Amino acid sequence: xxxxxxxxxxxxxxxxxxxxxxxxxxxxxxxxxxxxxxxxxxxxxxxxxxxxxxxxxxxxxxxxxxxxxxxxxxxxxxxxxxxxxxxxxxxxxxxxxxxxxxxxxxxxxxxxxxxxxxxxxxxxxxxxxxxxxxxxxxxxxxxxxxxxxxxxxxxxxxxxxxxxxxxxxxxxxxxxxxxxxxxxxxxxxxxxxxxxxxxxxxxxxxxxxxxxxxxxxxxxxxxxxxxxxxxxxxxxxxxxxxxxxxxxxxxxxxxxxxxxxxxxxxxxxxxxxxxxxxxxxxxxxxxxxxxxxxxxxxxxxxxxxxxxxxxxxxxxxxxxxxxxxxxxxxxxxxxxxxxxxxxxxxxxxxxxxxxxxxxxxxxxxxxxxxxxxxxxxxxxxxxxxxxxxxxxxxxxxxxxxxxxxxxxxxxxxxxxxxxxxxxxxxxxxxxxxxxxxxxxxxxxxxxxxxxxxxxxxxxxxxxxxxxxxxxxxxxxxxxxxxxxxxxxxxxxxxxxxxxxxxxxxxxxxxxxxxxxxxxxxxxxxxxxxxxxxxxxxxxxxxxxxxxxxxxxxxxxxxxxxxxxxxxxxxxxxxxxxxxxxxxxxxxxxxxxxxxxxxxxxx
Numbered sequence: 001x002x003x004x005x006x007x008x009x010x011x012x013x014x015x016x017x018x019x020x021x022x023x024x025x026x027x028x029x030x031x032x033x034x035x036x037x038x039x040x041x042x043x044x045x046x047x048x049x050x051x052x053x054x055x056x057x058x059x060x061x062x063x064x065x066x067x068x069x070x071x072x073x074x075x076x077x078x079x080x081x082x083x084x085x086x087x088x089x090x091x092x093x094x095x096x097x098x099x100x101x102x103x104x105x106x107x108x109x110x111x112x113x114x115x116x117x118x119x120x121x122x123x124x125x126x127x128x129x130x131x132x133x134x135x136x137x138x139x140x141x142x143x144x145x146x147x148x149x150x151x152x153x154x155x156x157x158x159x160x161x162x163x164x165x166x167x168x169x170x171x172x173x174x175x176x177x178x179x180x181x182x183x184x185x186x187x188x189x190x191x192x193x194x195x196x197x198x199x200x201x202x203x204x205x206x207x208x209x210x211x212x213x214x215x216x217x218x219x220x221x222x223x224x225x226x227x228x229x230x231x232x233x234x235x236x237x238x239x240x241x242x243x244x245x246x247x248x249x250x251x252x253x254x255x256x257x258x259x260x261x262x263x264x265x266x267x268x269x270x271x272x273x274x275x276x277x278x279x280x281x282x283x284x285x286x287x288x289x290x291x292x293x294x295x296x297x298x299x300x301x302x303x304x305x306x307x308x309x310x311x312x313x314x315x316x317x318x319x320x321x322x323x324x325x326x327x328x329x330x331x332x333x334x335x336x337x338x339x340x341x342x343x344x345x346x347x348x349x350x351x352x353x354x355x356x357x358x359x360x361x362x363x364x365x366x367x368x369x370x371x372x373x374x375x376x377x378x379x380x381x382x383x384x385x386x387x388x389x390x391x392x393x394x395x396x397x398x399x400x401x402x403x404x405x406x407x408x409x410x411x412x413x414x415x416x417x418x419x420x421x422x423x424x425x426x427x428x429x430x431x432x433x434x435x436x437x438x439x440x441x442x443x444x445x446x447x448x449x450x451x452x453x454x455x456x457x458x459x460x461x462x463x464x465x466x467x468x469x470x471x472x473x474x475x476x477x478x479x480x481x482x483x484x485x486x487x488x489x490x491x492x493x494x495x496x497x498x499x500x501x502x503x504x505x506x507x508x509x510x511x512x513x514x515x516x517x518x519x520x521x522x523x524x525x526x527x528x529x530x531x532x533x534x535x536x537x538x539x540x541x542x543x544x545x546x547x548x549x550x551x552x553x554x555x556x557x558x559x560x561x562x563x564x565x566x567x568x569x570x571x572x573x574x575x576x577x578x579x580x581x582x583x584x585x586x587x588x589x590x591x592x593x594x595x596x597x598x599x600x601x602x
Contacts (some may be wrong), residue, residue, distance in 0.1 A: 013076075021103040024162060025052025025151055026171035028108075031100035032146050033179050036060035041143065041186060046176065048192045051168035053151055053159070061143040064116040067123045070349040071135055074110075076102040103268050107158070110150045129154045131472070168487035170531075171199065173478040177212055178258040181251055181285065184208035197477050209236065209285055213249060214474050217283075222246045222329050224286065226321035231290050231314050233321050237268070238283035240275045242325075244521075246528030248476070249283035254290060259306045267315045271322035278558045284322075288314070420566035426557045428566045437595040441561060442554050443582040444573045449550035450583040451576050452513075457492050459543045463512040464494040471507045471520045472500065479527045480505075488528060489545040495523070514553050525552035533584075547583035 022028060029046060036044045039062025049055035065073065076099060103298040104110055107125040115122030126134035152159035162168060169192055180188045184205050190198040200211045204240060210218050214526070238249070252259050264286075272282050296307040308314055422428045423438075430437045475483065480503040483490075490497065496509030510519045529548035539547075555561075561569070573579045573588070580589055 004080065016216050021099050022107055022151075024171060025056060025168050026175045027173050028056050028104055028148050028151065029058070030175040030179070031104065032056070033176070034150070035100065035146075036062055036144070037179065037186065039063045039144065039225075043095050043187045044189075046188070048169065048172060048186070050193070051165040052148075052172060053162065053165075053168070056148040056151070057146065059143070059145045061141070064119075064143050065114045066116060067135075067137075070112055070114050071124045071132070072131075073112075073402070074101050074105050074125070074132070074397065102130070104114070104148055107155055109149045111147040111149070113138055113140040113143065115140050115142050117142050132557065134588070151470075164485055166481040170478045170481040170485075173481065177478070178251070181205075181208060181212060182256045182287075187395065196548055205235065205285070205287075213476060216474075217249075220261060220283065222325050224284075224321060224325045225565055226317065226324070228317055230310065231288055231317060233286065233288055233318060234286070235286040236325045237322055237325055239329075240272055240277070242281060243272075243276055243280035243282045244524065244528075245279050245281065247281055247532070248479075248524050248528055249285075249565070250281065251285045252288070253286070254288045254295060254306055257290065257306075261306065263311060263315065264318055266277070268322055269318040271319045271326065275326070278556055286318075318332040339434040388508075418567065418570075420563060420570070422561055422566065428561060428569075430566075430570065430593070435591055435595075435597060438590045438592060439570070439573070439584075440588055441559070441566075441569065443586055443588045444569055444579075445554040446547075446550045446582050447576055447579060447588055447590055448569070448572050449553055450546050451578075453493055453549045454542065456494075457489055457546060460492055464509040465512040465514070466497050466509045466521065467507070468546060471518075472504065473507075473520050474502075474504045475527075477503055479524070482527045482531060483523075486545050493545070493549055511549075522552045543583075550583055 023029070023471070025048075031049075033044060033046060036058055039060060041062035043061050045057075045059040046085065047055065047057040047059070093524035101110075106129065108233075109128045110126070112125045112127075113122055123136045124134060124136060124138040124140075125132065147503070152162070172192075173190070175501060176188070176190055180186075180198070180200055184207065185201045185202050188200045190194065200208060202213075206218070207222060209221065220238045220242045222239060224235045224237050225537035226233040226482060235253075250265065252261050252264060268282065268284055268286070269276075276282065290308070294309040397600070418430060420428050420430050422441075426442075427440055429439050470539065483497070483505065487497065494509065494511030495507070498506040498508060500506050507519045507523065510522070526545075526548040529551045532545050533544045580587065582588055
């Protein structure tokens, strides 16, 4: 039998490796811009066409490369960042694996122009599908210019699975934000199809945050700074009253590298305990400085999941730091002993005269069962009770007689006897034959609204309520691209939105049956929820919009419901096609059976 194991050609191996590193155009932007940062650049320009499918160009004024380095940079595992395995424990640069350029060149047409400061001329290298086509001297400014064209041209299946232009440019903006926030001392610009999205001048961190997210965030920032022997913490956290019900402005960095860390996120939220609005998430821009030897950034191809040596201690320090910042800015309630309210309590002295005990006249001969008047009162009460009771029984008897003639009326009489009880303003309970039915009020309302909105999107019908005072706002560029992507469906739901400048919108109308006091907040929640469901391949676009709208519009936990509101919610829920689950697949109803109740009393 012949041997069957063979070495893959470099071009095929590079394409396989590219699948881990280059997932979409945003991955290319991340790798190239990080390389420019590592090169010591002070000005970095990013130019995008067709959301990166046609062109991604990154121009910097960094150190540049020699002819040999320029050619070698496209080989796999070629890097200037490390030389030995021990260097992995002292990494301070963005990249170090030497996979980025090789992976990009394997799935696109790449042109590199670069020149070092001490060289009179530069070098141009053109690589297409891992094959070097051009390598020759050229005239170019100091630094490097990478042009990536026709991404995935040689892998049609990968290119076919790219999302819409608005979705892809949104991912590019998200990656761009993570890098520019970590390096406020560098000037960045981002252009898409000839339009400027960002032009960020070099400055301090506060100025950079304002440049990325808008001037309105300036009043929301609280300074955070703590230095310990284990870790240093600096940055900004948001005021609790401005916290939103969605993610979007939560950033962790370690040694100026963006990272995802759910465990540390819980530490921040814990510090806000009891001062956040219900279901709200605070914004934060937190930078951690740690000994590179105490962290492991080599556990994921994108290097965003980072392992710390002593996470528990850092968790405690981080939570204490956030609490201290909130207390320093008088966000956390505290006792003010200088302005305490004095309560006047009379003091007993020997000179005080105590008045005599007041006397109450009592008729000791009084008998409540004696006397004609009392007897008449009792007989009147019994007579009235019997008359009302008899009348009620007559009504019930009439309903029983007519059960077969009009069962719906009889059912309504039975239903009127239902009792609902609300628990912690989050659930409401109704007794049923098998025990107690517990219903999550928010999820129930989400299911009801989801099916209603889905029907509007399917039938192309909606009623819009025009607001007397239109709301104008400037959206985050990433959210603005989402809005443009789903704007057609939003109109079908009843939104009336006018574009009024760069990333600016005016909300003139909203769905007529929506009682939200703030249409902008509702729209922001919808956009964020839609963003979080983008990765769900089994959910259609209309379903994602309807689910986001339902999440944004549903009643919140903490709302007190009347008996009538609970009854309406109950009846409408069970008229839905799928009452048992929310649009996100979470349970809406739970039955506490009689057997379970009995077990608790044994």
